[in-house]
Amino acid sequence: MSAFTKWIEEITGGNMSNREIAKKVGMTSATFHRKWTEDAFISDDAIAIARAFDRSPIEALVVLGSLTEEEAQKAERGYSLSEYTTLELSQELLRRIQESAKVPDYLDKPADEAAKDIL
Template identity: 30%
Template sequence: MTQTLVDFLHSATSGASNRAMADRIGMTHTTLKAQLASDKTPGLTLGQLCRAYGISFGDAAVAAGWVTENELRASSGQLHLASVSDLDISKELLRRVAAGSASTALTEPAAEELINDVLREVEDAREKGRRSDYAVAADDDEDETPGGDNGDDRAGL
């Protein structure tokens, strides 16, 4: 496992020696060599090397045996999705519908029960003089529709 990490680092650094890598992160070459020879290379050291050489920390973690490639792909997809705006997600959903590749859950009409639940919640909120959770969620949205003012007439929702 450790040899895989060592091979990975030497390849990813274009063959840099332990001394060159250690110098680049402000460590002695003997300390780096000992850490790389151990089955427990510190994450801080690996992180410093990745930043110094522009190496993917995820790829280095796979090489170190900390995570599998499947685990990395799964977490990577979740991280990327979390950083995508609601507007971009909506555009992607519409693109899939237009291309005919959307799932039936997306293309089937919303169940009448769901629609009625939403309408009941909105009406209850109006009767109690408050805004519904749907309106509050819309207020939290930071995306702005191009050409719009993000202050649409949803006050009663």
């Protein structure tokens, strides 16, 4: 049994049949059973299952393996700078400094060749 199917059992209380789960999720019983036995759930399935059982779709995607824990944590924080750690802010600052410090290609050429490229 995969981590995702174990998670499904956990969120359903372990007392629902595949048919009951499929109905609640809005999937046919045959499709759900096939995906269960073949461990063939995809991201859209994970999201639908999470929503049907009032769980976070992000949690479902992490359990499925579509997102990493780090990605999920970043998604939960959103875009507020105050929610990022000092290390994360420092790493982004360093990345930006390194990016801006790159020498443009035209500066590696003799002036007359660079002028031709610019004009």
